[in-house]
Amino acid sequence: xxxxxxxxxxxxxxxxxxxxxxxxxxxxxxxxxxxxxxxxxxxxxxxxxxxxxxxxxxxxxxxxxxxxxxxxxxxxxxxxxxxxxxxxxxxxxxxxxxxxxxxxxxxxxxxxxxxxxxxxxxxxxxxxxxxxxxxxxxxxxxxxxxxxxx
Amino acid sequence: xxxxxxxxxxxxxxxxxxxxxxxxxxxxxxxxxxxxxxxxxxxxxxxxxxxxxxxxxxxxxxxxxxxxxxxxxxxxxxxxxxxxxxxxxxxxxxxxxxxxxxxxxxxxxxxxxxxxxxxxxxxxxxxxxxxxxxxxxxxxxxxxxxxxxxxxxxxxxxxxxxxxxxxxxxxxxxxxxxxxxxxxxxxxxxxxxxxxxxxxxxxxxxxxxxxxxxxxxxxxxx
Ligand code: SF4
Ligand code: SF4
Numbered sequence: 001x002x003x004x005x006x007x008x009x010x011x012x013x014x015x016x017x018x019x020x021x022x023x024x025x026x027x028x029x030x031x032x033x034x035x036x037x038x039x040x041x042x043x044x045x046x047x048x049x050x051x052x053x054x055x056x057x058x059x060x061x062x063x064x065x066x067x068x069x070x071x072x073x074x075x076x077x078x079x080x081x082x083x084x085x086x087x088x089x090x091x092x093x094x095x096x097x098x099x100x101x102x103x104x105x106x107x108x109x110x111x112x113x114x115x116x117x118x119x120x121x122x123x124x125x126x127x128x129x130x131x132x133x134x135x136x137x138x139x140x141x142x143x144x145x146x147x148x149x150x
Numbered sequence: 151x152x153x154x155x156x157x158x159x160x161x162x163x164x165x166x167x168x169x170x171x172x173x174x175x176x177x178x179x180x181x182x183x184x185x186x187x188x189x190x191x192x193x194x195x196x197x198x199x200x201x202x203x204x205x206x207x208x209x210x211x212x213x214x215x216x217x218x219x220x221x222x223x224x225x226x227x228x229x230x231x232x233x234x235x236x237x238x239x240x241x242x243x244x245x246x247x248x249x250x251x252x253x254x255x256x257x258x259x260x261x262x263x264x265x266x267x268x269x270x271x272x273x274x275x276x277x278x279x280x281x282x283x284x285x286x287x288x289x290x291x292x293x294x295x296x297x298x299x300x301x302x303x304x305x306x307x308x309x310x311x312x313x314x315x316x317x318x319x320x321x322x323x324x325x326x327x328x329x330x331x332x333x334x335x336x337x338x339x340x341x342x343x344x345x346x347x348x349x350x351x352x353x354x355x356x357x358x359x360x361x362x363x364x365x366x367x368x369x370x371x372x
Pocket of ligand 1: 281282283284285286287288289290297298299300
């Protein structure tokens with residue numbers, strides 16, 4: 001059967017082990033349905049994420065990147081999620097300078113108990129990115145050459 | 151250290167347009183410490199340029215390399231083999247680094263990826279401030295170690311100007327009045343007497359006058 005919209009966004013979701021990852025797990029245990037377009041990468045804390053992680057994800061063809069950390073004030077490592085927020089903002093600026101929409105990168109704050117919110121957030125992110133269309137960066141066009149010497 | 155800031159991606163694209171093989175060359179010294187041109191920034195700027203190249207169909211092929219110090223021929227030499235493979239270099243070194251690389255490659259364009267800003271220090275996380283204007287004849291001993299040339303908005307050697315309010319500079323209320331700082335510091339170290347002396351006009355010939363400054367050390371020449 002033909003789909004009405006053949007574009008299915010690919011979303012990379014960096015989820016903090018202490019909250020959003022557990023929320024995703026909970027969404028699963030609650031048998032909540034959310035689209036399968038999302039690829040979850042568990043991180044020890046969103047503070048572990050650096051600007052280049054987001055940039056590389058887009059470079060390799062992700063249509064959207066979701067960063068899900070703890071609610072502000074309840075980071076397991078005190079301020080990792082606040083650092084992530086600033087880095088996400090910086091990366092959004094860089095993406096827009098490079099010609100990609102800021103909305104493709106989004107940070108959300110979710111506690112471990114928010115399984116339903118997690119599923120809703122994923123759906124919303126996918127719809128946002130679906131409206132934007134595919135990432136114009138074709139990963140087969142990417143030529144990363146890390147010159148190493150010595 | 152020398153403090154610099156990245157250029158925005160549209161400006162870099164404008165500079166690089168029409169080129170194919172581009173090496174983004176970082177420097178592991180000052181600009182790495184001020185988070186503008188080290189290995190991580192090379193990776194970030196390269197990613198952004200690759201994305202821009204895809205979006206705008208510019209056909210860039212971008213390589214990444216960071217050397218220890220770009221303003222030093224010894225280290226540039228080590229990168230020679232890699233540099234040879236590229237059409238142009240986008241240097242993330244300071245202005246001295248860009249020129250040092252360019253001097254070695256007479257037939258290869260070397261472009262600046264950063265705006266070199268000043269000599270300064272990291273004052274707080276994510277905040278750098280200028281401390282020295284490289285005037286060529288340091289007078290810090292007279293001012294308790296606080297440079298009036300760099301930090302007083304009017305560069306006054308015999309200050310204060312009289313306009314400061316609540317220890318703020320009248321020109322830049324976001325900054326402390328340098329002369330307030332000098333006074334407090336001299337008082338603290340028991341050298342307030344120094345302020346009785348009228349400082350004579352400074353010899354600015356040691357500064358940017360009649361071309362770039364050169365230092366020759368005969369004892370080190372061969
Ligand atoms: S007096 Fe000159 S050399 Fe000394 S800190 Fe100020 S600008 Fe720099
Ligand atoms: S207020 Fe202080 S720092 Fe500002 S110009 Fe006057 S003397 Fe210089």
